[in-house]
Amino acid sequence: MDGLEVRAYRTSDFPQVKEILELGNLYWALSDNAESFRKQAEERPGSILVATVDQRPVGTQIVVESFLPLMFRLAVHPDYRGKGIGKLLLSAGEAYLKAKVPQASTPK
Numbered sequence: 153m154d155g156l157e158v159r160a161y162r163t164s165d166f167p168q169v170k171e172i173l174e175l176g177n178l179y180w181a182l183s184d185n186a187e188s189f190r191k192q193a194e195e196r197p198g199s200i201l202v203a204t205v206d207q208r209p210v211g212t213q214i215v216v217e218s219f220l221p222l223m224f225r226l227a228v229h230p231d232y233r234g235k236g237i238g239k240l241l242l243s244a245g246e247a248y249l250k251a252k253v254p255q256a257s258t259p260k
């Protein structure tokens with residue numbers, strides 16, 4: 153898809169990321185707030201992924217490598233679903249985890 157990019161979360165993305173999570177019924181205020189995202193992005197750069205189309209955030213995914221390698225909060229804005237953005241976010245999350253935890257692998 154033209155103009156599609158996956159990059160690390162920036163604090164200015166919060167309103168759009170929150171909306172994307174809400175639209176996907178994945179928003180949980182206790183953990184998904186601006187401060188916790190800012191802290192995670194600072195401590196683990198690249199662990200909150202944002203898909204953008206022409207610079208506009210349209211999807212997100214959170215990855216953690218602490219206790220177990222985990223990918224969660226995968227959500228794509230309803231207007232942009234079915235275009236491969238979810239798959240792209242999953243591949244980016246997998247690449248992040250493989251770099252951090254070389255023995256991590258996803259089920260085939």
Ligand SMILES: CC(C)(COP(=O)(O)OP(=O)(O)OC[C@H]1O[C@@H](n2cnc3c(N)ncnc32)[C@H](O)[C@@H]1OP(=O)(O)O)[C@@H](O)C(=O)NCCC(=O)NCCS
Binds near residue numbers: 232233237
């Ligand atoms: C799930 C979600 C992220 C998929 O994003 P997307 O950009 O539309 O996904 P893609 O276009 O990359 O599709 C990837 C594949 O997943 C399939 N798929 C998409 N949504 C699906 C769903 N809800 N259930 C089952 N399969 C699904 C697609 O058919 C496609 O399969 P294909 O390659 O064989 O055609 C999106 O539907 C969403 O945000 N849903 C609400 C939040 C959610 O349920 N998140 C997952 C749990 S954390």
